[in-house]
Amino acid sequence: MGEGMSAEPVLSIKGISKTFGGLKALSDVSFDIQQGDVFGIIGPNGSGKTTLINCITGFIKPGSGHVFFKGKEITAWQPHKIAHVGIARTFQIMRPYYSLPAYKNLIIPLWSPRARKTGGWRGGGKHGDRDTVAVDILEEIGFERDSRVPYKFASALPTGYLKRLELARCMALRPEIIFCDEVFSGLSMSEIAGMLPLIEKMKTEGITLIMVEHRLRELFRVAGRVMALNFGEKIVEGEPNFVIEDKRVREAYLGSEEV
Amino acid sequence: MDKQSMRKERIDRGLKVRTEGIYAISSSREILYLLGPRLLLIGGIILLPFILELAPYWKRVVNIMCVYALLALSFDFLANYVGLVCLGGSFFTGVGGYLTAIFNVNLGLPIYLSIPLATVGGAVLCTALLLPCLPLRGVYFAIITLMYPLLLTRVIEALDILGGTNGITGLDSFPNGYVEQYAIIIMMLVFLFGMRRFVNQDIGLVLRGVKDNDQSVRASGINVTHMKLLAVFVASFIGCFSGAYVAHLYMWAGISLFALDFSIIPIASVVIGGGGTLVGALIGSFILVPLSEILRAFGSFRIVIYCAVLTGFIVFKSEGIMVYLQRKYHQFERWVKV
Numbered sequence: 257m258g259e260g261m262s263a264e265p266v267l268s269i270k271g272i273s274k275t276f277g278g279l280k281a282l283s284d285v286s287f288d289i290q291q292g293d294v295f296g297i298i299g300p301n302g303s304g305k306t307t308l309i310n311c312i313t314g315f316i317k318p319g320s321g322h323v324f325f326k327g328k329e330i331t332a333w334q335p336h337k338i339a340h341v342g343i344a345r346t347f348q349i350m351r352p353y354y355s356l357p358a359y360k361n362l363i364i365p366l367w368s369p370r371a372r373k374t375g376g377w378r379g380g381g382k383h384g385d386r387d388t389v390a391v392d393i394l395e396e397i398g399f400e401r402d403s404r405v406p407y408k409f410a411s412a413l414p415t416g417y418l419k420r421l422e423l424a425r426c427m428a429l430r431p432e433i434i435f436c437d438e439v440f441s442g443l444s445m446s447e448i449a450g451m452l453p454l455i456e457k458m459k460t461e462g463i464t465l466i467m468v469e470h471r472l473r474e475l476f477r478v479a480g481r482v483m484a485l486n487f488g489e490k491i492v493e494g495e496p497n498f499v500i501e502d503k504r505v506r507e508a509y510l511g512s513e514e515v
Numbered sequence: 516m517d518k519q520s521m522r523k524e525r526i527d528r529g530l531k532v533r534t535e536g537i538y539a540i541s542s543s544r545e546i547l548y549l550l551g552p553r554l555l556l557i558g559g560i561i562l563l564p565f566i567l568e569l570a571p572y573w574k575r576v577v578n579i580m581c582v583y584a585l586l587a588l589s590f591d592f593l594a595n596y597v598g599l600v601c602l603g604g605s606f607f608t609g610v611g612g613y614l615t616a617i618f619n620v621n622l623g624l625p626i627y628l629s630i631p632l633a634t635v636g637g638a639v640l641c642t643a644l645l646l647p648c649l650p651l652r653g654v655y656f657a658i659i660t661l662m663y664p665l666l667l668t669r670v671i672e673a674l675d676i677l678g679g680t681n682g683i684t685g686l687d688s689f690p691n692g693y694v695e696q697y698a699i700i701i702m703m704l705v706f707l708f709g710m711r712r713f714v715n716q717d718i719g720l721v722l723r724g725v726k727d728n729d730q731s732v733r734a735s736g737i738n739v740t741h742m743k744l745l746a747v748f749v750a751s752f753i754g755c756f757s758g759a760y761v762a763h764l765y766m767w768a769g770i771s772l773f774a775l776d777f778s779i780i781p782i783a784s785v786v787i788g789g790g791g792t793l794v795g796a797l798i799g800s801f802i803l804v805p806l807s808e809i810l811r812a813f814g815s816f817r818i819v820i821y822c823a824v825l826t827g828f829i830v831f832k833s834e835g836i837m838v839y840l841q842r843k844y845h846q847f848e849r850w851v852k853v
Binding site: 428 | 734
């Protein structure tokens with residue numbers, strides 16, 4: 257598809273700005289995401305990546321700018337309404353329901369109006385119950401069905417499983433877009449190796465993924481396009497190789513040589 | 516062997532493990548293990564009025580015990596399952612009590628209509644009044660709910676409406692002592708077992724999710740305020756029923772229905788009985804209410820003893836009686852070498 261001829265973007269961000277007191281967390285960030293893309297957002301600590309996600313998913317109201325989902329404006333909607341139209345997100349600091357067993361954690365998204373509308377929770381048949389669907393989703397995401405892991409309390413699970421649980425919570429909504437906020441951070445190399453196929457699988461299922469990441473090597477293996485942020489400003493967007501070669505990106509990560 | 520190199524180990528009893536899942540019905544011993552405590556509770560409470568036949572005064576105390584047990588149940592549900600600490604138990608009793616008085620005295624409805632109508636109507640009214648406070652969390656919600664009964668008391672006093680300081684008198688009493696007693700006992704058991712079931716349903720899990728992590732619930736596409744609304748409705752439903760019952764029990768609805776007792780004693784009961792167990796709320800009020808009656812002989816000194824008992828519980832058994840008993844029932848302890 258050539259420039260200008262591309263289909264309508266599934267998500268379109270136009271000039272998002274946000275200030276916290278005197279701090280400019282985001283200034284005039286715009287980008288478009290096509291259906292089925294894996295879109296990476298990179299940038300050093302404090303560059304506004306998570307704030308950007310929060311602004312798009314409604315957890316923070318943007319100061320100015322617009323968010324369009326399939327051409328419909330969803331700027332500053334309530335988070336649950338944004339999730340309802342099909343935009344799911346994970347949290348950088350995992351937010352499981354610690355007092356519930358892992359599979360019961362998924363009952364909550366499966367009970368949501370979106371899951372009930374799409375009928376996704378019914379699983380096999382009319383009489384399928386949410387518990388069965390929950391265990392199915394967990395198995396898909398890498399919880400061994402026959403082990404005791406899916407039935408353990410979330411408070412007893414290690415980080416790797418909690419990250420997967422965050423993704424499973426998103427998958428239960430059968431979303432069109434998933435924002436992954438640093439799903440690889442804090443994981444060992446082998447755990448990441450186990451996660452990558454999941455990302456690939458979501459991609460083949462046609463889910464649009466937007467990944468905020470610090471682990472660039474892993475991100476560039478899956479991402480088709482990457483955007484770099486620094487001090488709340490978009491500095492470059494494009495193919496992964498193009499972005500990493502960019503002088504400003506290198507400066508942002510490694511520090512500028514000229515004072 | 517000195518104690519220092521030893522450690523206490525807790526292990527599930529074999530019987531408990533055997534009664535999990537489908538194996539629960541494998542033998543009469545397993546069935547008894549599961550049903551025993553429940554039958555003991557139900558049977559004990561139903562037989563209590565017969566045991567107390569010789570002491571009519573204490574028979575009436577049982578009614579009050581059940582009323583406080585219901586309020587404690589409502590508090591335990593809101594605080595430990597939904598994460599809303601509601602200090603306004605008396606708000607529910609007051610609204611329920613006054614509504615049943617209006618239905619019964621002013622509109623002339625019989626008692627078997629006025630109590631259910633006051634329960635449902637009161638729950639709707641309480642939920643509507645608490646609606647603006649639902650986005651609040653933690654101590655802010657607690658303080659607001661504490662203010663509501665005080666506010667309504669002053670409104671009734673200042674405007675001299677609903678009988679003013681005299682209250683509304685002349686409510687119908689219950690047809691006879693047994694109906695009076697068993698109405699509350701059966702309703703209490705229904706609410707207790709109903710709530711236990713409710714919190715483990717899918718919808719109950721969503722409510723527990725709100726307590727654990729409301730941001731995750733919002734990210735799952737569920738409106739947290741709607742869920743809190745539902746929880747407050749359920750809790751105020753129980754509270755308004757207690758209030759309506761008390762009003763008919765005393766044949767009077769006055770501003771003492773908004774008294775702080777109805778807010779504080781249920782909370783103390785939950786602390787003593789064990790928060791988050793639901794049945795602990797019942798056990799707590801079955802200890803505290805009779806204790807407070809016994810201590811009546813000491814006059815105003817009873818508050819001191821009452822406080823000492825409460826402090827003792829909080830310091831030495833802060834987990835609550837029910838949590839302690841459950842642990843002893845399901846597990847045994849032994850000393851092992853480190």
